Amino acid sequence: MDLEDSAIALSWFDNQVVPGLLQTENYARAVFRCRVPASPEAEIEALTTRRLARQEILRRSTPPTLSFVVWGKRYCATGSVGTRCTQSSCATSAPAPAYRT
Numbered sequence: 001m002d003l004e005d006s007a008i009a010l011s012w013f014d015n016q017v018v019p020g021l022l023q024t025e026n027y028a029r030a031v032f033r034c035r036v037p038a039s040p041e042a043e044i045e046a047l048t049t050r051r052l053a054r055q056e057i058l059r060r061s062t063p064p065t066l067s068f069v070v071w072g073k074r075y076c077a078t079g080s081v082g083t084r085c086t087q088s089s090c091a092t093s094a095p096a097p098a099y100r101t
Contacts, residue, residue: 015070
């Protein structure tokens with residue numbers, strides 16, 4: 001994550017989940033709850049907190065240039081970020097975080 005903190009450009013391709021930098025708190029928590037073997041709730045909360053902390057790079061005075069390709073069968077638009085619609089017990093539809101444009 002040290003390299004991500006100082007990056008000037010980031011690119012992703014995901015075919016199953018919304019990339020971590022775009023995940024809402026509820027979505028990230030749901031992703032971590034679906035891992036096998038199951039993690040204790042305290043670990044899920046710690047992982048979720050770390051995932052959301054990564055989004056601080058989006059609030060830098062000069063944020064990185066971002067490029068995301070998210071491939072999936074069904075997505076719903078919620079603000080400027082697409083959140084996967086419910087198709088399994090892991091997916092949640094939650095409001096998109098508010099980011100500077």
